Amino acid sequence: MSAAAAAKEVGGRLAAAEPLNATLHWSQALLDAEAARVDAAPAAGALGGMPVALKDNIVTVEQPTTCGSRILEGYTSPFTATAVGRLREAGAMIAAKTNMDEFAMGSSTEHSAFGRVRNPIDPERVPGGSSGGSAALVAAGVVPAALGSETGGSVRQPASFCGVVGMKPSYGRVSRYGLVAFGSSLDCISVFSRTVADAGRVLSVMTGHDPLDATTLDRPPMPVPTPLADLRGLRVGLPREYYPADLHPGVGAALQRTRAAIVELGGEVCEVSLPHSPYAVPTYYIVAPAEAAANLARYDGVRYGPRKVGPEGDIRALYQATRGEGFGAEVRRRILVGTYVLSAGYYDAYYRKAQRVRALIAEDFRQVFASGVDFLLTPTTPTPAFRAGEKTGDPVAMYLADIFVCAVSLAGLPAVSLPVGRSEGLPVGAQLIAPFFEDERLLAAAAAIERAVPAGAEVR
Amino acid sequence: MTWEAVIGLEVHVQLRTRTKMFCACRTTFGDPPNTNVCPVCLGLPGALPVPNAEAVRLGATAALALGCTIHHTSVFARKNYFYPDLPKGYQISQFDQPLATGGRVTFESAERGRVQAGITRLHLEEDAGKLVHDRFPGKTAVDLNRAGVPLAEIVSEPDLRSPAEARAYLTTLRQILIYAGASECSMEQGSLRVDANISIRRPGESRLGTKAEVKNLNSFANVERALEAERVRQIGLLEGGGRVAQVTLLFNAGTGQVKPLRSKEESHDYRYFPDPDLPPLVLDDAWISARRDALPELPEARRSRLEVALGIPAYDARVLTSEAPLADYFEAVVAAGVEPKTAANWVMSDVMTTFNETGGFPVAAGRLADLVGLVRTGTLSHQAAKRVYAEMAQSPDGDPAAVAERLGLVQVSDQGALAGWVDEVLAANPAEVARYKGGETKLMGFFVGQVMKRSKGKADPKGVQPVLAERLK
Numbered sequence: 001m002s003a004a005a006a007a008k009e010v011g012g013r014l015a016a017a018e019p020l021n022a023t024l025h026w027s028q029a030l031l032d033a034e035a036a037r038v039d040a041a042p043a044a045g046a047l048g049g050m051p052v053a054l055k056d057n058i059v060t061v062e063q064p065t066t067c068g069s070r071i072l073e074g075y076t077s078p079f080t081a082t083a084v085g086r087l088r089e090a091g092a093m094i095a096a097k098t099n100m101d102e103f104a105m106g107s108s109t110e111h112s113a114f115g116r117v118r119n120p121i122d123p124e125r126v127p128g129g130s131s132g133g134s135a136a137l138v139a140a141g142v143v144p145a146a147l148g149s150e151t152g153g154s155v156r157q158p159a160s161f162c163g164v165v166g167m168k169p170s171y172g173r174v175s176r177y178g179l180v181a182f183g184s185s186l187d188c189i190s191v192f193s194r195t196v197a198d199a200g201r202v203l204s205v206m207t208g209h210d211p212l213d214a215t216t217l218d219r220p221p222m223p224v225p226t227p228l229a230d231l232r233g234l235r236v237g238l239p240r241e242y243y244p245a246d247l248h249p250g251v252g253a254a255l256q257r258t259r260a261a262i263v264e265l266g267g268e269v270c271e272v273s274l275p276h277s278p279y280a281v282p283t284y285y286i287v288a289p290a291e292a293a294a295n296l297a298r299y300d301g302v303r304y305g306p307r308k309v310g311p312e313g314d315i316r317a318l319y320q321a322t323r324g325e326g327f328g329a330e331v332r333r334r335i336l337v338g339t340y341v342l343s344a345g346y347y348d349a350y351y352r353k354a355q356r357v358r359a360l361i362a363e364d365f366r367q368v369f370a371s372g373v374d375f376l377l378t379p380t381t382p383t384p385a386f387r388a389g390e391k392t393g394d395p396v397a398m399y400l401a402d403i404f405v406c407a408v409s410l411a412g413l414p415a416v417s418l419p420v421g422r423s424e425g426l427p428v429g430a431q432l433i434a435p436f437f438e439d440e441r442l443l444a445a446a447a448a449i450e451r452a453v454p455a456g457a458e459v460r
Numbered sequence: 461m462t463w464e465a466v467i468g469l470e471v472h473v474q475l476r477t478r479t480k481m482f483c484a485c486r487t488t489f490g491d492p493p494n495t496n497v498c499p500v501c502l503g504l505p506g507a508l509p510v511p512n513a514e515a516v517r518l519g520a521t522a523a524l525a526l527g528c529t530i531h532h533t534s535v536f537a538r539k540n541y542f543y544p545d546l547p548k549g550y551q552i553s554q555f556d557q558p559l560a561t562g563g564r565v566t567f568e569s570a571e572r573g574r575v576q577a578g579i580t581r582l583h584l585e586e587d588a589g590k591l592v593h594d595r596f597p598g599k600t601a602v603d604l605n606r607a608g609v610p611l612a613e614i615v616s617e618p619d620l621r622s623p624a625e626a627r628a629y630l631t632t633l634r635q636i637l638i639y640a641g642a643s644e645c646s647m648e649q650g651s652l653r654v655d656a657n658i659s660i661r662r663p664g665e666s667r668l669g670t671k672a673e674v675k676n677l678n679s680f681a682n683v684e685r686a687l688e689a690e691r692v693r694q695i696g697l698l699e700g701g702g703r704v705a706q707v708t709l710l711f712n713a714g715t716g717q718v719k720p721l722r723s724k725e726e727s728h729d730y731r732y733f734p735d736p737d738l739p740p741l742v743l744d745d746a747w748i749s750a751r752r753d754a755l756p757e758l759p760e761a762r763r764s765r766l767e768v769a770l771g772i773p774a775y776d777a778r779v780l781t782s783e784a785p786l787a788d789y790f791e792a793v794v795a796a797g798v799e800p801k802t803a804a805n806w807v808m809s810d811v812m813t814t815f816n817e818t819g820g821f822p823v824a825a826g827r828l829a830d831l832v833g834l835v836r837t838g839t840l841s842h843q844a845a846k847r848v849y850a851e852m853a854q855s856p857d858g859d860p861a862a863v864a865e866r867l868g869l870v871q872v873s874d875q876g877a878l879a880g881w882v883d884e885v886l887a888a889n890p891a892e893v894a895r896y897k898g899g900e901t902k903l904m905g906f907f908v909g910q911v912m913k914r915s916k917g918k919a920d921p922k923g924v925q926p927v928l929a930e931r932l933k
Contacts, residue, residue: 059506072505079499081506180505185736214510214738291736294538297549298503302602319542342540342731351733 003049003093007035010051010095013142020118020140022133024056025063026096033062034093045091046205046224050198052087053137053146056097057104057180058189060084067180068102068112068130071299071326073306081178082213083147083189083206090205095143098133102328103296104154104182106130107401110392111330118388119162121427125385128158128401131192135162138192145193145202151183152284153380153405155190156417160380160429163419163455165446167191167199169439171412172217174203175210181295183288184215186409196447199416200225203439217437225440227447231267234374234445238269241277242378242404250423251379253459258377258420258430261452272373274364279357280407281399286341286354287410293338299326333395362411369435375445376433378404380417384426404431414439416446419455428459463698464663465691466671467626467656468580468618469683471633472611473643474587474651475518481586481610482509482552489649493592493603501586501608503547508737511536515584515610516741519559520751522612522642523582525758526633528563530748534583536738540731544602545589553613555732558583559741565616566760567632568778569625577629578617585611606650612642618657618668623687626656630680635759639784647679654683659704660694669694670704674718676711686711690718762787770800779808786812789821796829806832810846814853822853831860844869844917873920875927878911881919882927885910896932904928 011028031051038049054060057067059077066072084094101111109117109132117132119125120140127136131148135158138146148155150168159166168190179189189206193199201224208221238259243252259269301307301322308325310317327335341350368376382403391398408415413436417429432449434442480487483500499507520530537555563579589604614633620626634645634652645652654677659669674690677683689711694704709718734740757765759781766787767777781787789811793803806828814822823831831848834840839861840848848864864870872878885907886893896903904925911924 057506065505067505075505077499077504077506079504079507176506177508178506181508181737183736212510213508215508215736290733294540294548294550294731294733297540297542298505298547300542300544300549302544303502303547304504315544339731342733344729344731347731347733 003035003038004032006049006051007031007093010093010143014096017137017140017142019123020120020136021115022099022117022127022136022140022142023053023096024066024068024099024114024133030062031093031095034095037088038091038093041091043091045089046201047087047090047092050092050145050202051095051143052092052202053096053098053134053143054084054094055100055131055134055146055148057100057149057182058084058147059178059180060094060097062094063097065097065180066114067104068100068114069327069331070113071305071323075304077178079178082175082210084178086206087202092202096137098131098137098146100133101130102331103180103292104130104149104151105292105330105334107153107157107398108386108388108391109133109158110388111328113328116388119385121163121425122385124387125426126161126388128161128381128385130154131190132158134192135159135164135166138162138164138194141194145191145198148190148192149179149182150188150190150409151186151288152409153402155192156380156405156415156429156431157402159192159417160419161385161427163422163427163429165193165196165199165419165450166417166429167193167203167443168408168415169203169207169222170217170414170437172215173207173222173414173437173439175206175213175216177210177212181291183291184295185291186288188409196416196418196443196450197227200440200443200447203443207439219437222440225443225447227451228444229448231262231265231445231448233266235268235270235372236262237272237368237373237376239272239274239277239368239376239378241274244382247379248383248423250384250426250459251382251428254421254423254428255377255379255430257459258449258453261449262377265448265452269377270373272368272371272376274361274368274407276357276360276364277407280361280410281403283354283357283361284402284406284410285337285399286350287358289334289338290342290351291338293335293342296327296331296335299323301326330395358410361407365407365411365413365433365435374434375442378431378433380404380429380431384423384428408433412436414442416442418446418450418453420453421455421457421459423459425458427455462663463660463691463695464665465620465622465658465660465687466618466668467620467623467658467687469616469620469626469629469657470655471614471616471630472653473522473614473637473645475515475522475610475612476641476643477512477514477518477610479512479514480608481512481515481584482608485608487609489651491605493601493605496605497607501547502604503549509552509735511738511741512610516743517751518642519582519584519610519612520743520748521640521755522614522637523560523563524752524755525636525640525642526563526565526579526582526614528560528579528582530560530743530751531557532743532745533557534559534741536584536735536741537732538735541728543588544600545591545604545607547589547604547607551586551588552735552738553585554583557740565629565633565636567625567628569621569628571622571625575619575625577619580615580617582612582614585613587611623684623691626687627680627684630654630683632759635782639756639758641756653677656683656687658687658690658694660691660698670706672704672706673708674711675708675721678713682711682713685713685716686718689716693718756784766790770794772800772804776801776804776808780804785821786815789815789825792825793828796826798829798832802832810849823849827852827860834860834864838873838920838922839871840864840869841871841912841917841919841921843912844871847917869916869918871920872915872918873923875923878919878923878927879931881911881915882907882924882931885914886931893932907932
């Protein structure tokens, strides 16, 4: 099928999916233009016309980039993200920009200035977040793959809630140039797909050093992983801190079944400990807001975005009015927290201490992997997707939805969430974590587990 | 009772790179507003900084020229504050782990002789943009051409004891940085800026008084003036029974006064933290050694070499090494065979004048050596040679002998011609002749001068005197 024909089909599916509120910008004209480029290319490329949606915090020159925020309403970037350029070189079609929690701050995609995203499995439930729009489009079969961004689980958690694959690479493997910054030391462009193989194909073309991002690793791109036939000779650790007594029974049962599948594949399973993991969420909620407070300072109404002039008419009032009206409540909360933890007199007690704990969390992982464990298996989330509105009044409850994904982000490790069953019809995800830079091996093993576990089957 | 000033300076110099600190935009001065900008220095969403290796190299060169220790690991940090000329809402700087620490500048103090001032630290940072208040009536415009220009901030210890010493320190610091090739240090183009801290105390006291910071100093002379004004203000406060409050002051060059900034503008909590977009800057020993080996000869070393090896006076050596091109020219003239002190005299007078006027050396060193040779052999008088030099500076391709010929300046030692000029002079000055004959023999110099003048510099002075002596007998 030509890309032109595929683009018409994608357009049809995007239109049909409008009730999910998963997209912020797309047009048939732009899709057709992408298809024309693909069809005109001398070779199909590694992605051969694959339509890929982008979270709306990844910049492109063709469409606006709002980050789900009023403060960037009407903003179109004069440059395109490195990762998007690489996708296009590999023959991908950019299909749409997707809805998200404002500036990627949230776990339910209810904090978008442009309305909440619905979970295609159950529209009354959240798709997870912050990359909920991308997750929903893939889960609804609109596109085979979409980019999200992770700061503290924003792809793995919605992948789990929507029943799709969510792959977060090692920090520094994919260029952040053109990803609007939230927590720069944590941010990773990440991939949603329906299969592990597609996640590998998409990730592979995006990896590799970028001279425009000083934090990218100067190491070769990730080859497309070859799925493992079995897991013989591999040890999979189950960190006890990730299997609390009050774990949702459906989640527990799905993980139990995954563990059995690993053993059937010849893998060895053992219990391990990551003692500092309980501190991951509080540590994350110091480090990420601190970086965010600085990263979001540029939205001041001086150079771009809507400008509000305050009552006094001076520059201070302009800042206050622009930022006070432009940012939503959750973003304002995090800017305040981030400003507080960096303030004179509080820096040591919060930011410096959090950096120390972050190092301890990373050291936990290093030690477990050094002890002969190849991968770690955990639930991605403590529960399946919750109902819309259930946690919006309680920020801490919302933050705890990321309790199993934050530590990996703080340690910069690669991890993938796989759909491993359904509980009362709702998807359950399992998280497989690998040592730093072992993204390829992680996906190779995940493909074996994917084959062995019936993702759509109800667990009991 | 006397007072002693304690002064420390924070100097920002623009590193002499073609492009900005974290992007590829040009650093050219004076381009139309907002033409040297890109997503990185505009702070657009999604853009990221990448350090300019040349800026790091020049920063390290400056640090080594000041005798600093370069740290193997230094860290870029974000300095957070809101201002319309600061596109990201933070400035990328270095904070608790600067590029280099612990250097020194040795300079001549009028009061204390040779003084060594400590350098606390040198760190790298990016410049902010510029607010333009006079372009659009009632509005303020922002020009971001400067945003992201690479700077080194050089912080001195409070080792300076007078406003004049502050100026002498700055002059020497500037000289070193220009020699090292690290910065052009042009205050007019904003590539050197100074903030000064000053307190006063009784001589002999070791405790520091409360300091004030003076900003907006746009010339070395104004640094001295502003510090003097503040020194006098602080003495007045203390002698009047008051106390000095810690304050930031702006200097008004028009009135010569300092005036406090509104407190709102000075109380900042910059909330520094390591910039997560930039990995720590790691420089190994081999790299640092290479920078050290590549350092050119610095003014201090060159001064003593000229003094010792060429035997010229200390004063001459200092003047000649004030700027590297001047010293280069001087050494070229000496290499072309001119006796060093004679070369020094030429370079410090006529050559210096043209250099200050044109910024260059229109007369090649070899040509100047030829010219000096004509004086040595008696073909030209010194006075005539100066005229030949001036002519050569206008039309640089002239050979000195040919120019002297063309101007009719070749020295005349023919007895008849000399006697003619001498007789004319004696006839024109009968009173002086009478005084000379009455015993005022020191008038000989006057007569020689008059003969030189009458001959338009052509008379050979060595030949003139015997003729004069003969005629005045």
